[in-house]
Amino acid sequence: xxxxxxxxxFRVPLPRAPSSxxxxxxxxxxxxxxxxxxxxxxxSQLEIRPAPExxxxxxPELDALTGGLPRGCLSEICGPPSSGRTSVLLSxxxxxxxxxxxxxxxxxxxxxxxxxxxxxxxxxxxLLWVRCVEKRDRKNSGNIRCAAVEQALRVLDLLLQAxxxxxxxxxxSDVLFQIARRVPLASWFxxxxxxxxxxxxxxxxxxxxxxQTCASLVLRFQARGTLPxxxxxxxxxxxxxxxxxxxxxxxxxxxxxxxxxxxxxRTQAMRAG
Amino acid sequence: MPFACIFVPDFPVQALLRVEPDxxxxxxxxLEGSAPLEKVFAINQSAREAGVELGMTKTQLExxxxxxxxxxxxxxxxxxxxxxxxCAQSFSPRVEGTDHDIIILDLAGLEKLFGSSKQIxxxxxxxxxxxxxxxxxxxxxxxxxxxxxxxxxxxxxVIPEREESAYFEQLSVNVLPCEAEMQExxxxxxxxxxxxxxxxxxxxxxxxxxxxxxxxxxxxRGTAFxxxxxxxxxLMFEESVELEHSLVLLEPMAFLMNxxxxxxxxxxxxxxxxxxxxxxxxxxxxGRSVGHPERAAFASEGSGxxxxxNPGVREIAIERDASILFTRKLRLPVPLxxxxxxxxxxxxxxxxxxxxxxxxKILLKAEPARxxxxxxxxxxxxxxxxxxxxxxxxRIAGIVGEARVGSVEILDTHRPQGFQMRRFAGLExxxxxxxxxxxxxxxxxxxxxxxVVTALRMFRPPVRASVTVRDGxxxxxxCHKKKDMDGHVLWxxxxxxxxxxxxxxxxxxxxxxxxxxxxENGIGLYRLVRDLLSGGWFVEGTYD
Numbered sequence: 001x002x003x004x005x006x007x008x009x010f011r012v013p014l015p016r017a018p019s020s021x022x023x024x025x026x027x028x029x030x031x032x033x034x035x036x037x038x039x040x041x042x043x044s045q046l047e048i049r050p051a052p053e054x055x056x057x058x059x060p061e062l063d064a065l066t067g068g069l070p071r072g073c074l075s076e077i078c079g080p081p082s083s084g085r086t087s088v089l090l091s092x093x094x095x096x097x098x099x100x101x102x103x104x105x106x107x108x109x110x111x112x113x114x115x116x117x118x119x120x121x122x123x124x125x126x127l128l129w130v131r132c133v134e135k136r137d138r139k140n141s142g143n144i145r146c147a148a149v150e151q152a153l154r155v156l157d158l159l160l161q162a163x164x165x166x167x168x169x170x171x172x173s174d175v176l177f178q179i180a181r182r183v184p185l186a187s188w189f190x191x192x193x194x195x196x197x198x199x200x201x202x203x204x205x206x207x208x209x210x211x212q213t214c215a216s217l218v219l220r221f222q223a224r225g226t227l228p229x230x231x232x233x234x235x236x237x238x239x240x241x242x243x244x245x246x247x248x249x250x251x252x253x254x255x256x257x258x259x260x261x262x263x264x265x266r267t268q269a270m271r272a273g
Numbered sequence: 274m275p276f277a278c279i280f281v282p283d284f285p286v287q288a289l290l291r292v293e294p295d296x297x298x299x300x301x302x303x304l305e306g307s308a309p310l311e312k313v314f315a316i317n318q319s320a321r322e323a324g325v326e327l328g329m330t331k332t333q334l335e336x337x338x339x340x341x342x343x344x345x346x347x348x349x350x351x352x353x354x355x356x357x358x359x360c361a362q363s364f365s366p367r368v369e370g371t372d373h374d375i376i377i378l379d380l381a382g383l384e385k386l387f388g389s390s391k392q393i394x395x396x397x398x399x400x401x402x403x404x405x406x407x408x409x410x411x412x413x414x415x416x417x418x419x420x421x422x423x424x425x426x427x428x429x430x431v432i433p434e435r436e437e438s439a440y441f442e443q444l445s446v447n448v449l450p451c452e453a454e455m456q457e458x459x460x461x462x463x464x465x466x467x468x469x470x471x472x473x474x475x476x477x478x479x480x481x482x483x484x485x486x487x488x489x490x491x492x493x494r495g496t497a498f499x500x501x502x503x504x505x506x507x508l509m510f511e512e513s514v515e516l517e518h519s520l521v522l523l524e525p526m527a528f529l530m531n532x533x534x535x536x537x538x539x540x541x542x543x544x545x546x547x548x549x550x551x552x553x554x555x556x557x558x559x560g561r562s563v564g565h566p567e568r569a570a571f572a573s574e575g576s577g578x579x580x581x582x583n584p585g586v587r588e589i590a591i592e593r594d595a596s597i598l599f600t601r602k603l604r605l606p607v608p609l610x611x612x613x614x615x616x617x618x619x620x621x622x623x624x625x626x627x628x629x630x631x632x633x634k635i636l637l638k639a640e641p642a643r644x645x646x647x648x649x650x651x652x653x654x655x656x657x658x659x660x661x662x663x664x665x666x667x668r669i670a671g672i673v674g675e676a677r678v679g680s681v682e683i684l685d686t687h688r689p690q691g692f693q694m695r696r697f698a699g700l701e702x703x704x705x706x707x708x709x710x711x712x713x714x715x716x717x718x719x720x721x722x723x724x725v726v727t728a729l730r731m732f733r734p735p736v737r738a739s740v741t742v743r744d745g746x747x748x749x750x751x752c753h754k755k756k757d758m759d760g761h762v763l764w765x766x767x768x769x770x771x772x773x774x775x776x777x778x779x780x781x782x783x784x785x786x787x788x789x790x791x792x793e794n795g796i797g798l799y800r801l802v803r804d805l806l807s808g809g810w811f812v813e814g815t816y817d
Binding site: 059084091099102112113119120124125127129130132133154163222241265269 | 657673677697796797
């Protein structure tokens with residue numbers, strides 16, 4: 001009785017079989033003959049999704065840790081201010097444009113510094129820069145931030161639909177985590193689905209992970225080390241760079257590491273170059 | 274040597290129906306002249322069957338129900354004639370524009386390309402239908418016979434060589450393109466068919482009608498021959514619509530623009546051309562431009578905001594005539610020939626820049642250009658498709674503003690913020706030979722050999738700060754806008770002194786400091802700037 005109810009939609013009379021007995025070959029044959037069921041693939045025959053292609057981030061230490069940035073996936077770069085997130089982002093953009101790929105940067109807080117990007121090797125003819133938030137309203141800065149996030153997400157949607165970009169980066173670095181976290185999971189899921197059949201790398205730069213389960217790779221950065229000696233007068237000192245520690249928080253490409261994986265690399269300041 | 278003739282009957286009506294194809298099933302009469310002396314100039318078959326005749330006045334037409342009246346449009350007739358020429362030139366390079374509704378083309382040597390004369394004639398008729406015209410096509414051994422065949426027989430006619438007189442025997446003398454006086458003379462003589470005209474004695478006809486009469490007789494016998502005079506007209510791709518009632522909303526205008534763009538693209542396709550510059554000219558109603566409710570209607574339709582115009586980013590020029598002309602120019606980085614892309618781009622542009630008054634006339638011009646010859650390599654990284662990219666950029670410009678999307682161009686200056694935005698054009702803006710990867714290995718470690726640059730994140734505009742200076746260096750900083758930038762300076766390096774443009778109107782001079790502040794999450798690194806001209810302190814950005 002249960003089986004006839006289950007398949008009542010297909011309007012095929014099924015023989016009553018004892019529940020403890022496995023269905024016979026005749027029954028399986030008849031089930032397979034039903035047109036709608038014939039299209040259903042058994043789980044054992046599902047295609048294995050190939051591992052995504054990896055692209056270098058331009059930082060060998062980071063690539064050694066992660067294997068590279070996965071194409072067709074969403075990757076997150078997190079960390080507090082002055083932690084080296086933007087340096088990693090510019091390095092990835094510079095590396096991608098050197099490979100001949102077109103990149104897009106959605107700059108939520110209009111903080112992109114072209115000179116830094118030029119030093120990172122970015123080919124500007126291959127970089128599309130979208131600057132969100134046209135006007136700054138002092139009285140209602142919270143709403144402006146929300147409007148910027150909304151603009152950025154709409155632009156991201158358009159860019160992913162257009163396709164053809166090697167790297168699309170969305171910069172939420174200056175957006176409060178509480179606001180970035182408000183982006184619904186469904187939106188991230190939609191972006192991830194739009195990415196899957198493409199070779200685009202979607203980079204999300206934020207203060208903390210906000211794409212949740214949709215992110216294939218999550219990296220957190222933190223500046224390490226002490227400040228240079230303070231004995232010299234100010235005019236004799238030079239800001240040489242930062243010591244950055246990167247931690248792999250999540251990677252869908254490999255098994256979850258038993259212990260947190262770290263790497264350290266150094267950035268060089270413009271004046272020290 | 275065969276010739277084909279394309280003849281469009283009721284040409285003024287068909288030129289109108291080309292833009293308004295919905296009227297095809299209705300009786301249409303085209304009027305000419307100024308009110309109240311307007312008279313019927315052309316009619317279609319349905320109107321003819323309804324009893325409408327040429328020369329009837331508007332008052333006489335009031336008795337006819339279901340008759341659609343339109344004013345004659347010279348611009349639309351010109352567009353239809355140009356379309357007819359494009360159609361002919363897509364078959365043969367030797368084309369003669371005999372009249373506004375008659376085109377003759379030389380078919381010599383086309384058999385290998387298009388097949389027999391009959392197949393060519395059918396192909397021409399099909400092509401002309403694609404342009405929205407219903408022509409008569411005739412093929413004959415000489416241009417004049419082809420013309421008479423097209424004027425006399427509907428559909429497609431192929432007249433074999435030396436059988437012209439037999440074909441034309443029963444044709445009315447009205448098909449002869451001659452003056453009305455000549456027609457009247459023949460009528461008085463009782464000559465009603467070309468067969469009768471052909472049978473007249475040559476000498477007697479010459480004595481009475483002169484060389485003109487002999488030429489008509491040669492036409493009737495099919496023995497006339499003349500050299501084709503091919504045209505070399507400048508390529509003009511224009512379509513226009515004059516509206517009976519002014520348009521107030523942009524949405525109905527989109528339907529008309531879509532039809533016009535389809536026609537232009539079909540004509541461009543026929544000549545294997547594309548366009549890189551599209552001009553939209555709107556004739557607006559006088560005296561209803563600013564402050565009229567229609568303006569509000571236009572504004573409410575769009576994205577709600579007209580972004581600031583920046584010619585460096587989107588090369589769309591506004592040329593608003595003092596009186597009634599509203600022009601928008603769309604310059605594309607790559608030649609395109611897709612009407613849907615053009616329509617969407619024009620819609621987005623009009624939403625951002627509404628005309629502001631009801632529209633009386635729409636004119637679209639396309640500047641022809643050779644299509645993109647380049648083809649992407651199989652092993653090159655993917656790039657955005659130009660058509661999609663153009664639409665995406667237009668949509669993004671609608672969201673963030675035209676001046677806030679594009680690529681960066683670093684200027685040759687030491688002035689802070691020494692860059693400008695320019696239009697992002699994808700592959701098209703790259704110099705030739707720069708479409709591949711720089712290092713060529715493409716394995717992703719292109720930047721691995723260089724050190725990672727410490728990036729600066731800019732605060733736009735810079736954040737004003739109160740700074741306490743001790744021993745010539747900043748010792749404490751306070752910012753009202755950013756609470757996390759408040760406290761004692763842990764570490765400082767600098768100053769780096771920059772100045773420039775003292776020879777210009779706007780000189781600048783500044784000292785830059787790199788400072789470290791203790792914050793909740795660790796140490797924050799900032800760039801502090803002192804404007805030496807105003808004496809103010811600003812936090813310009815943060816190192817990240």
